[in-house]
Amino acid sequence: MKKKILCIEDNPxxxxxxxxxxxxxYEVITAEDGQNGLKELFVKRPDLIVLDIMLPDMSGHDVCARIKSSPEHADIPIIMLSSNTDVESKVTSYKLGAINYVEKPFDRNEFKAMIGSILSRAVSKGMNLAYGDMNFSLDSQSVSVSGKKVELTPSEFKLLVAIVKERGAIVERSTLVKLFGENSDEESVDRIINYHMSLLRKKVSHSKVRISSIYGRGYKAQVHEA
Structure with missing residues (x-):
């Protein structure tokens, strides 16, 4: 599956x-202003965002701040894009959490290489995944909620990571079935998933991250603030 990149840029x-x-x-999603960019963010759940600073309805800095203040999206890498070479603009971008600042016009090959490098780092950094009040170590296959470790079986951990890493998007049951082997009997694995999900949801019921069952499709995890 291609990784998704959201480009918020008013210049066609x-x-x-x-x-x-x-x-x-990559799958590239585009938006012409900040409001539509934020809508696409919630619908598409991109892996990386390319964000112009000068937008018609709000500044890219405001969009960046809103994204980074959201527990569901704070871990998405943001590259700021601007023709502004002002140092203050760059400093503000980095303070708000942008991972890089690209000046227009840019070199195509350099830009593409930068995207690939950031996404590959995000994958390996995914060794430490965070979502809401959950923190994961993929190396040790452990998860904590608000700093307290939750004891999960390997199967429960595998299911939880698969759902949480999609940051609120629905994970189809067919995708979860594949976690247990491409050639496994789907009906049997389906029952196994139901069993593990029942136990898993009880074990993390005290978390702000709620796992919901979507009838006929699969599951999704969303952060619910008290």
Whole structure:
């Protein structure tokens, strides 16, 4: 499955350029202003965001701040895109949590290589996944809620990571079935998933991250603030 990149940019020529550079390797979603960008963020759940600073309805810095203040999306890497070479603009971007700042016009190959590098680091950094009040160590296969370790079986841990890493998007049951082997009997595995999910949801019931069953489809995890 291709990783998803959200490009929030009001200049149609620049949007087309970003899409042309990245579409062979990634699914590129575009938005022409901040409000539509935030809507796409919640619907599409991108793996990385390319964000213009000068937008017609709000500044890219405001969009960045809103994304980084959301527990569901704070871990998404953001690259700021701007023709502004002002040092203060760059400093503000980094203070808000942007991972990089790219000046227009940019070199296509360099830009593409940067995206690949950031996403590969995000995968290996995924060794330490965080969502809401949950923190995961994929190396040790452990999870804690509000700093307290939760004892999970390997199967429960595998299911929880698969659901949580999608940050609120629905994970189809067919995807979860594949976690237990491509050639496994689907009906048997389906029952196993039901069993493990029942125990898992009880074990993490004190978390702000709630796992919901979506009838006929699968599961999703969402952060619920008290």
């Amino acid at each position: 020529t620049m949007r087309v350029l970003v899409e042309a550079v990245l579409r062979d390797e």
